Amino acid sequence: MSKLGRKLTWRISAVVIGVFALSMLLNQFFLPKYYHFEMNQKVTQAMKEVDKWDKKRIENDLGILEAKYDVTIVAEKMSNNVDDLNEMLRLDLAQKRIALNRFWVTGETLDDLKKGAIITKLYDQGKQKSSFLVSLNEKDGLLIVAGISIANYDETAKIINEFNLMLMLFGSILVVALTGFFSRKITKPLEELKSVADQISKLEFEKVSIETRDELQDLATSINVMSDDLKKAHHALLRRNKELKHFTADLTHELKTPLALIKAYSMGIQDGLDDGTYMATIVKQTDQISMLIEELLRFSKMEVDPLHLEKIQVRMLFEELLANYQETTGLDIRTKSEISPEVVILADKVKLEMVFNNVITNAVKYATTNQIKIEWAERNNKVYFAIKNETTIRDAQTLEHIWMPFYVREASRNKNFSGTGLGLAIVQTVMEQHEWEYGAKLEDSWITFYLVFDQIE
DSSP, X not given: OOHHHHHHHHHHHHHHHHHHHHHHHIIIIIHHHHHHHHHHHHHHHHHHHHTTSOHHHHHHHHHHHHHHHTOEEEEEEOOSOHHHHHHHHHHHHHHTTOOOSSOOOOHHHHHHHXXXXXXXXXXXXXXXXXXXXXXXXXXXXXXXXXXEEEEOHHHHHHHHHHHHHHHHHHHHXXXXXXXXXXXXXXXXXXXHHHHHHHHHHTTOOOOOOOOOSSHHHHHHHHHHHHHHHHHHHHHHHHHHHHHHHHHHHHHHHHHHHHHHHHHHXXXXXXXXXXXXXXXXXXXXXXXXXXXXXXXXXXXXXXXHSOOOEEEEEHHHHHHHHHHHHHHHHOOEEEEEEOSOTTXXXXXXXXXXXXXXXXXXXXXXXXXXXXXXXXXXXXXXXXXXXXXXXXXXXXXXXXXXXXXSTTOOSOTTOOTTTSOOSOHHHHHHHHHHHTTOEEEEEEETTEEEEEEEEEEEO
């Protein structure tokens, strides 16, 4: 049995035993007094009502009160002979099947009654193991006795307490058994939840199946949801850590090459080997480092900057940006559109311009021919955009890495051709900030980058 099961068993058992013990104490000390009080109330109420009757009614209607209060009432004429009076009262009570071993009205009692007092007495019947409680009153020359038999409650209480003791022992055993059984039904799901929680703490994102139709099932559902969320977050963190390692390695390489050139040409100037081009090379490499740092700062800032959303005619914005490239590159750009130029989305304009600039630049730099295809379409009330160019990529697995910062395909890393590799990383960041769909795919010798925007009315 679990710790919680033992606690439940012993605490519930203690409560049950306490209830039985309290019941026994009440039976022994308080119930007899309460019983005597209730019987006394009966005879007292009956006598008070008799006191309001006249002599004729007392002689004829005592049976009504006997039935009402469940007492025995007799009446005899007052007599100065105490013995004769007691004998007549005994006979009257005997006629009503009340046989008393000990009953006697003394002269002093009669004197008090004549003064208007109502007297209550309890006569112990000895071996009969009972008592007779009476209320005595004198009314219009009649001695009225209202009485009720009371069992000897000490014997009764003893029997009741013995029965309660046996019942307590049996009840305690039954309670321990039932509590152990039902606590197991409670603690077993808790043990399963604890086991799953331990697994989650070890980064083993397990789930638990509990069907109790109560709060435990709700808790299990919440833990399962938490496990899924933590699993996703953990995998995302591992991926980000891996990307960070690649990022650090690539950044180191990006800075190492120009710094090595700057150092070499500086030493050449120092040794008098400058042919007039060394300083220009140093300035060019310095500019390259400066540009790289600026892009890094912009990329870092972009990830934490909040979005400033506004309504944008997305196709018109793209065409404005594309016009700048058409004027300078002379590429054959072919556009296929199934949507209106006025179609509107909700986006951060500055960041959206960065997305379009980067996908256009990427297509211009890496196209193996001078032809670029643009496609606009509407799919499921969303705006679908695609830009295509011919490529040397043939392995689809390469597409998994192109979104990483500083990922460039050319081994020479010629910045005049390949760029820094931050462009698509910026595209990815902005699209994820807007919670938009994006991706890349290969079709024969063509690579397609697609972006999906949420359309608004």
